[in-house]
Amino acid sequence: MGWITPAIVTALSLAPAGQISPWDAKILGLSIPSQEATASNGVIVVIQYVEAARRIEYYSPDIETPIGTIYISRHDTNAVGGELRISGVSTYRRPWRLYDRAVFDDGTSAGYIDGPNEVGGDCQSPAGCIANEYFSVSITPSEIAQHARAGHLNFELKSSRSQDVARFTVPVSYFDAITELADRD
Numbered sequence: 001m002g003w004i005t006p007a008i009v010t011a012l013s014l015a016p017a018g019q020i021s022p023w024d025a026k027i028l029g030l031s032i033p034s035q036e037a038t039a040s041n042g043v044i045v046v047i048q049y050v051e052a053a054r055r056i057e058y059y060s061p062d063i064e065t066p067i068g069t070i071y072i073s074r075h076d077t078n079a080v081g082g083e084l085r086i087s088g089v090s091t092y093r094r095p096w097r098l099y100d101r102a103v104f105d106d107g108t109s110a111g112y113i114d115g116p117n118e119v120g121g122d123c124q125s126p127a128g129c130i131a132n133e134y135f136s137v138s139i140t141p142s143e144i145a146q147h148a149r150a151g152h153l154n155f156e157l158k159s160s161r162s163q164d165v166a167r168f169t170v171p172v173s174y175f176d177a178i179t180e181l182a183d184r185d
Contacts, residue, residue: 039180041173041180042173043177054077056076056182059073060177061174067090068089068091069088070087070170072086072174074178076182081182083139083140084138084140084144085139087137089133089134090133090135093129094128094129096117096131097131097159097161097162098133098159099159100112101157101159102135102158104154105149105154110143110155113136113137115135117131117133117134118131118132118134139175144172144175151172152169152170153169153172154168154169154170155167
């Protein structure tokens with residue numbers, strides 16, 4: 001596991017209450033009891049049971065885009081419903097964009113949570129380095145209802161240091177699936 005970078009370890013250590021996604025667990029070779037469940041809208045959700053922490057974690061399928069990967073999650077602890085989060089990584093060729101906020105289509109700020117940054121690739125090659133910026137966006141059901149259009153929620157990552165923007169689209173059905181299954185448990 002020598003390819004696990006300090007940035008990945010930092011990202012995992014920054015996860016609230018030790019939350020580790022199925023993707024992170026797979027990378028680290030961890031075995032966390034999980035199962036898949038299908039919501040009434042057909043979306044398959046991964047459910048992890050972290051017994052020692054008295055926590056149940058719900059994860060949507062990954063949403064792969066040309067600019068990165070995101071997923072939706074909710075973590076319920078001690079039978080108390082947790083917040084919905086959009087988490088992921090924006091991947092691009094350097095220089096750093098250093099995103100510091102998220103906004104919905106109408107310009108309203110979203111609950112941006114900065115994560116670690118890491119560099120990949122061969123920085124000496126003509127193609128240059130690959131930059132990865134990890135992030136999360138906390139989101140409420142009322143924000144989803146207010147900002148979703150045509151079954152999708154759009155948001156952008158922006159930076160006060162550059163003009164670059166990373167635009168992501170999330171199917172509302174992913175939020176609905178996680179909420180349905182979490183509220184049922």
